[in-house]
Amino acid sequence: MRATAGAREWIGLAVLALPCLLVSLDAEVLNMAAPQLAADLQPSAVQLLWIMDSYVFVVAGFLIAMGVLGDRIGRRRLLLAGSGAFALSSVLAAFATSPELLIAARVLMGLAGASLMPSTLALIRAMFADARQRGIALGVWSASFSLGGLAAPLIGGVMLEHFWWGSVFLLAVPATLLLVVLGPALLPEARDSSARGFDLGGAVLSLAGVLILVYGIKRLAAEGWDAVPLLAVVLAGVVLALFLRRQRTIANPLLDLTMFRDGRVRVALVANALSFFVLYGTQLAIVQYLQIVLDLSPLQGGLWALPSVGAFLLASLVGPMLVRWFPAGRVVAVGAVVMAAGHGLMAFTPYGGGLPALVAGMVIGGLGLAPVYTLTTDLVVSSVRSSRAGMAAAVTETGAELGGAIGIAVLGSVVVAAYRNGMAGVPGLPADGTLMDAAAAGSAVAQRADDAYGFAFALLMLVAAALVAVAAVLAFRVLWPTLRGADAIAADPSDMVVPVLSPRPAQESERLTTPSGRRE
Missing domain, CATH: 4.10.860 (DNA Excision Repair, Uvrb; Chain A)
Structure with a gap:
């Protein structure tokens, strides 16, 4: 395997990136389709909950198992099988005629989706041996995966204005089928041939x-x-x-616990999880502020989110390039500081900042999030033998999923508690009333609700900024070794790291074959 990637590897990266973009968009846009879906299928409250959440449950639960399975049977094989299954289950979901059938399709989508993320990350490590090229490739991967989620409000708004709710599931079908067709010619096969059993x-x-x-x-x-x-x-x-x-x-x-002996790996995982804790925990509050307090339509809210999408994409590509001149840990620390500053700026939104402060804060937050996510992912995936890259990738993604889920619960509780405290004693509203309940109760109540929610929103953003600042301190103290670049961790002889697919022939413990089947 040559040390530097050529045209085939970069084209293969493009084939990997497109399904990642559309799969993440597919997962996020369902939230916008919920009202139409509920009106058509008439699910019960419990069924609607499972329709919305079963995908997330299954993805989070199966990530580690799928990452290890890819190491065992071959990451390309698992990726192609998962892509075909995702396309088929998406079609089943799009044309579901009952809540039960839609839930079953969503479970199958989650099972297939869990095979995609660790497989794509592990293949990127196999395809890009050079640390600088790998950093750029991971930036492209990160940008594509996150772009889908960030652009979901805009694309979902357009789709739902012109088509039925099931159309949102069909977005990923052409891209995943393209991967199934082109993957065997462009992607290498890599697996851990020394592994015994599962x-x-x-x-x-x-x-x-x-x-x-x-x-x-x-x-x-x-x-x-x-x-x-x-x-x-x-x-x-x-x-x-x-x-x-x-x-x-x-x-x-199943899980190689020795990877956690390195404090830098632990801090990289914590920083990664904290960034998603804050990202997921603040998204709903931002959407509600845009649509309820500022009275914007979903499509208008999506348009105002576009600058932050562009900022994230730019930083996803620039961040890995910075490790040519600065230690990777320092770039992570600065990214966390920038992300904290963005959330601090959004705290001024209810107090004179308005929409400009909210949009500017989202842009600054996106600029900081991208290098944190990309470089911590690279640090973790590069911390183990390349034959176990699927397992390491799955650990990173599981941490991000759990961090996001916990962020929704904890930061959501902060907003709810602060809002209800501000609305205590308002006549005509239930004790557990929501912002939407107050908006329908008259102008005077709605104004007080806006003020109460504004305080809760500002408090949320300050808490989020403080948490990201903790990640910045940890990264600054632990994640910047004296060597420069993403390979600094791998160069420490005290670690159990093996260089990633170095120019020497692959060891027997790792089998790597080209698309044509020739072993390298």
């Missing part, structure tokens, strides 16, 4: 633990600190503790 018991424990944890966190976000979701979180902790104990004792573990 830890099915560990896979079941990790699936059960993550599913129960995400379920408990979702219930906490929706219902507050109730007994059932709290018990679910405790049960999840017990199951995950059993999973970790099993991984320490069996001969061929």
Whole structure:
């Protein structure tokens, strides 16, 4: 395998990036289609909850198992199979005629989606041996995956104005089918040929633990600190503790716990999870402020989000280039500071800043988030033998998913508590009334609700800025080794890191074949 990537690898990256963009867009845009979907299929409240959340549950639960499975059977093989399954399940979801059928299709989509993220990351590591090229490739991957979610309000608004709710599921079908057709010619196969067996018991424990944890966190976000979701979180902790104990004792573990011995890996994972904690935890508040307080339509809100999309894309590509001149950890720390500054600026939105402060804060936050996400992902995926890159990628993505879910619950609770405190004693409103309830109760009540929500919004942004500042401090203290560039971690002889697909022939423990089947 040559040290520098050529035209085939970059074209292969483009084929990988397009489905990532559309799959993430597909997942996010369903939130906008919920009213039309509910009117057509008439699901119960519980069924609607499962329609919206089953995809997230299954993706989060299966990431680690799918990452390890790709290392075992081949990442390209798993990616192509998952892409075909995602296209098929998307078609089933688009034309579902009952809530039960749609839930089943969403579960299949989640299972297929869980195979895509770790496989694409692991293949990028296999395709781009040079650290600088790999950083740019990961920037493209990060930009494509996040662009889908960030552009969902705009594209979803256009789709739902002209087509039925099922059309949002069809967005990813052409791209995933394109990957199935072109993947065998453009993508190498890579797997861990020294692996023996698959830890099915560990896979079941990790699936059960993550599913129960995400379920408990979702219930906490929706219902507050109730007994059932709290018990679910405790049960999840017990199951995950059993999973970790099993991984320490069996001969061929699902999860290589030695990767966590390096403090830089731990801090990279924490910084990554904290960034998604803040991103997911503030998104709903931003959408509500745009649409309810500022009275913008979903399409208008999506248009005002476009500058932040552009900022994220730019930073996703520029951030990895900066490691040519600065240590990767320092770039991560500065990115976290910039992200914190963006959220601090958004705190002025209710107090004279208005829409300009909100949009500018979103742009600055996007500029900071991109290098944090991209470079911490690279640091973690590069911290293990390349034959276990799928496992490391899955750990990173699981941390991001859990960080986002916890952020929704915790930061959502901050907003709800602050808003209800500001609305205490208002006649004619229930104790658990929402901003939308107040908007329908008359102009005087609506104005007080806007003021109360403005205070809650500002408090949320200040809390978010403080949390990202913690990530900045951790990154500054731990993540900038004396060597420069993303390969600095791998150069430390005290680590268990193996250089990524170096120019020497691949070791026997890692089998790498070109698209034509020739082993390199």
